[in-house]
Amino acid sequence: MKFIIQRDRLVQSVQDVMKAVTSRTTIPILTGIKIAATSEGVTLTGSDSDISIESFIPKEDAGHEIVEIKQSGAIVLQAKFFSEIVKKLPTDSVEIEVLGSLQTVIRSGKSEFNLNGLDAEEYPHLPQIEENNKFHIATDLLKAMIRQTHFAVSTSETRPILTGVNWKIENDELICIATDSHRLALRKAKIETDNHENYNVVIPGKSLNELNKIIDDTNEPIDIVITENQILFKAKHLLFFSRLLEGNYPDTSRLIPNESKTAVTVNTKEFLHAIDRASLLAREGRNNVVKFSIIEGGSIEISSNTPEVGKVVEEIQSQSIEGEDLKISFSAKYMMDALKALEGTDINVSFTGAMRPFVIRPLHDETILQLILPVRTY
Amino acid sequence: MEKTWDQLEELQPTVLKMLKNSLLKNRVAHAYLFEGMRGTGKKEVGLLLTKALFCESLIEGYKPCETCNNCRRIQSGNHPDVHIVEPDGLSIKVDQIRSLQTEFSKKGVESLKKVYLISHADKMSVSASNSLLKFLEEPNPGTVAFLLTEQLQQLLPTILSRCQILTFKPLAPKVMMKQLVENGVAPVKAPLLAQLTNNLDEALKLNVDEWFAQAQKIVVKLYEVLKKNPLEAMVMLQSDWFSHFKEKEQIHRGLDLLLLIFKDLLYIQLDKQEQMVFIEEDERLRQFALQTSGRRISDQMSAILEAKRKLQANMNPQLMMEQLVLKLQEGSSFV
Numbered sequence: 001m002k003f004i005i006q007r008d009r010l011v012q013s014v015q016d017v018m019k020a021v022t023s024r025t026t027i028p029i030l031t032g033i034k035i036a037a038t039s040e041g042v043t044l045t046g047s048d049s050d051i052s053i054e055s056f057i058p059k060e061d062a063g064h065e066i067v068e069i070k071q072s073g074a075i076v077l078q079a080k081f082f083s084e085i086v087k088k089l090p091t092d093s094v095e096i097e098v099l100g101s102l103q104t105v106i107r108s109g110k111s112e113f114n115l116n117g118l119d120a121e122e123y124p125h126l127p128q129i130e131e132n133n134k135f136h137i138a139t140d141l142l143k144a145m146i147r148q149t150h151f152a153v154s155t156s157e158t159r160p161i162l163t164g165v166n167w168k169i170e171n172d173e174l175i176c177i178a179t180d181s182h183r184l185a186l187r188k189a190k191i192e193t194d195n196h197e198n199y200n201v202v203i204p205g206k207s208l209n210e211l212n213k214i215i216d217d218t219n220e221p222i223d224i225v226i227t228e229n230q231i232l233f234k235a236k237h238l239l240f241f242s243r244l245l246e247g248n249y250p251d252t253s254r255l256i257p258n259e260s261k262t263a264v265t266v267n268t269k270e271f272l273h274a275i276d277r278a279s280l281l282a283r284e285g286r287n288n289v290v291k292f293s294i295i296e297g298g299s300i301e302i303s304s305n306t307p308e309v310g311k312v313v314e315e316i317q318s319q320s321i322e323g324e325d326l327k328i329s330f331s332a333k334y335m336m337d338a339l340k341a342l343e344g345t346d347i348n349v350s351f352t353g354a355m356r357p358f359v360i361r362p363l364h365d366e367t368i369l370q371l372i373l374p375v376r377t378y
Numbered sequence: 379m380e381k382t383w384d385q386l387e388e389l390q391p392t393v394l395k396m397l398k399n400s401l402l403k404n405r406v407a408h409a410y411l412f413e414g415m416r417g418t419g420k421k422e423v424g425l426l427l428t429k430a431l432f433c434e435s436l437i438e439g440y441k442p443c444e445t446c447n448n449c450r451r452i453q454s455g456n457h458p459d460v461h462i463v464e465p466d467g468l469s470i471k472v473d474q475i476r477s478l479q480t481e482f483s484k485k486g487v488e489s490l491k492k493v494y495l496i497s498h499a500d501k502m503s504v505s506a507s508n509s510l511l512k513f514l515e516e517p518n519p520g521t522v523a524f525l526l527t528e529q530l531q532q533l534l535p536t537i538l539s540r541c542q543i544l545t546f547k548p549l550a551p552k553v554m555m556k557q558l559v560e561n562g563v564a565p566v567k568a569p570l571l572a573q574l575t576n577n578l579d580e581a582l583k584l585n586v587d588e589w590f591a592q593a594q595k596i597v598v599k600l601y602e603v604l605k606k607n608p609l610e611a612m613v614m615l616q617s618d619w620f621s622h623f624k625e626k627e628q629i630h631r632g633l634d635l636l637l638l639i640f641k642d643l644l645y646i647q648l649d650k651q652e653q654m655v656f657i658e659e660d661e662r663l664r665q666f667a668l669q670t671s672g673r674r675i676s677d678q679m680s681a682i683l684e685a686k687r688k689l690q691a692n693m694n695p696q697l698m699m700e701q702l703v704l705k706l707q708e709g710s711s712f713v
Binding site: 026027028029030049050121122123124125157160161163204228229230243244245246247 | 447450451454455456457458461462476479480481482483484485486487488489490518
């Protein structure tokens with residue numbers, strides 16, 4: 001393998017793939033970055049076996065030559081050293097050449113590095129993309145969907161399946177569901193598919209978090225391919241692979257109540273700030289619990305009482321209240337997480353009793369839903 | 379060292395036959411426990427079966443080809459769906475098992491099969507074994523576990539009952555000796571090496587090891603000092619023994635050698651000279667054998683075994699050796 005490449009493009013790509021490389025791995029080859037040169041360009045791959053990131057540097061971009069391929073081939077180089085080396089090279093072009101027996105020479109200006117590489121054949125094989133099985137979604141929509149669901153995944157390993165976000169694709173609609181068994185976040189969106197297939201997979205929450213960081217906030221479409229073991233996101237020159245979780249996601253459709261006994265509409269910001277203030281004292285207490293009660297005159301009272309610290313009461317005016325009066329307690333943290341994830345200036349909260357889960361939806365928007373279980377208080 | 383199916387079949391015919399049949403009939407168990415002495419090829423067989431599960435072009439339906447990409451990556455420890463857990467320091471920690479569990483809550487990287495291999499499974503801490511237990515109980519489809527151990531009794535009975543146990547037979551010392559001599563080991567040294575290990579490669583390595591040669595001399599010297607001038611034994615420990623046997627493993631080896639001397643004395647008394655291992659010291663040992671009784675030798679041997687056990691339980695090595703030397707001194711038993 002031998003090629004000459006623009007340094008800034010190489011540095012950018014190395015930084016992207018480095019996000020997937022960890023030093024804590026039991027598989028020695030994963031401490032490296034795979035570099036493969038073909039006649040079309042150079043591909044860099046980094047992986048920690050949970051997520052893998054592939055960055056492609058084309059031979060030419062907008063008429064400028066970026067890479068000059070002299071000989072194709074592949075090598076795996078120690079990520080720790082390679083990333084530092086390319087960052088500090090003196091000139092704008094870098095020559096990388098693999099001699100026999102995996103010896104790699106990196107030349108730039110008058111400096112020359114010799115690195116011992118590893119055999120690229122040993123690197124994990126990533127699934128091949130089958131062009132007919134993909135679907136598209138706008139990048140900013142995808143990012144919003146991740147943001148609105150992934151905070152609700154469970155952090156405890158007792159039920160590993162709940163540490164992931166359930167993605168269901170049915171009738172050209174993508175449904176994302178995350179729950180930690182105390183709250184649930186659901187988001188739907190229309191997607192464009194080529195072959196109208198149904199899928200039901202669970203993606204680790206951590207992977208989605210990483211993906212959210214790495215993709216740009218544009219409205220260009222991103223391609224998604226689901227294979228047996230992995231899910232693949234394909235942006236321009238960047239491929240993001242994530243492993244899926246093993247097992248079946250619990251059926252959440254029955255958890256969401258259909259009817260409601262009390263429905264309240266409030267301004268999102270006012271409500272969020274009131275909860276935030278009430279939680280200041282609640283945080284000192286055990287469960288971060290605030291009390292929500294409907295008082296006369298179409299108002300809501302948010303209160304919290306921690307005997308050893310003090311108490312707080314706040315009244316907010318609601319836009320409409322329908323149905324029975326109600327007193328309910330819930331975790332302020334869950335409520336704030338849910339409110340922050342919702343879009344829209346006004347929200348609709350529908351309750352079905354003090355001991356039953358309640359649903360929060362933005363007004364006139366059926367695509368997003370947050371569900372919270374109340375806390376039993378006396 | 380890489381060993382092929384045929385080579386291992388010579389060493390462990392029963393085990394390999396069972397594995398061959400379960401591969402051919404597609405009835406591979408979800409968890410295997412390989413039990414056998416050091417050097418009986420447990421890990422090699424574990425890796426071999428792993429290769430057979432992943433290999434792309436099996437020979438005769440069960441032998442891994444050793445040349446395909448998967449086989450080579452398993453051999454070099456780079457296959458992403460094969461996880462090998464080794465003791466971290468003295469024991470296998472609960473965190474190691476936990477990370478294994480999180481790993482297995484996900485689907486495989488490349489295939490639907492996953493394999494984990496825990497060597498020295500007896501060194502799992504109690505919390506680690508309990509954590510593993512949950513995991514062994516409800517295996518995901520396509521998961522195969524290999525537990526390797528030298529001491530079957532130290533594992534929890536609940537773990538044993540969940541594994542298919544395969545016993546690896548040690549190589550008969552005579553066969554081993556013959557193989558060693560064929561590989562160019564001096565016939566006088568072969569019996570000793572055959573007693574210490576069951577692994578041909580390890581024995582050959584020991585044969586040329588400078589440290590081991592020196593260790594033999596020191597052990598024989600210790601015995602002589604004990605015999606001739608017991609009061610000097612403590613001094614000898616300080617001057618020679620501790621500077622040479624530093625690591626726990628090394629002390630174990632030293633005690634093994636010491637045990638073999640007493641075994642030789644017993645063989646001489648029983649008139650079974652052909653089973654002796656310290657052939658080079660034959661003459662001197664004969665002299666000593668005349669001066670002691672079978673009863674005494676067996677007491678001394680049990681003292682050494684006791685010392686080995688204490689060392690395993692993290693006794694201070696210096697105190698342990700001093701106590702042992704006092705116990706071995708004949709005639710007085712004040713400790």
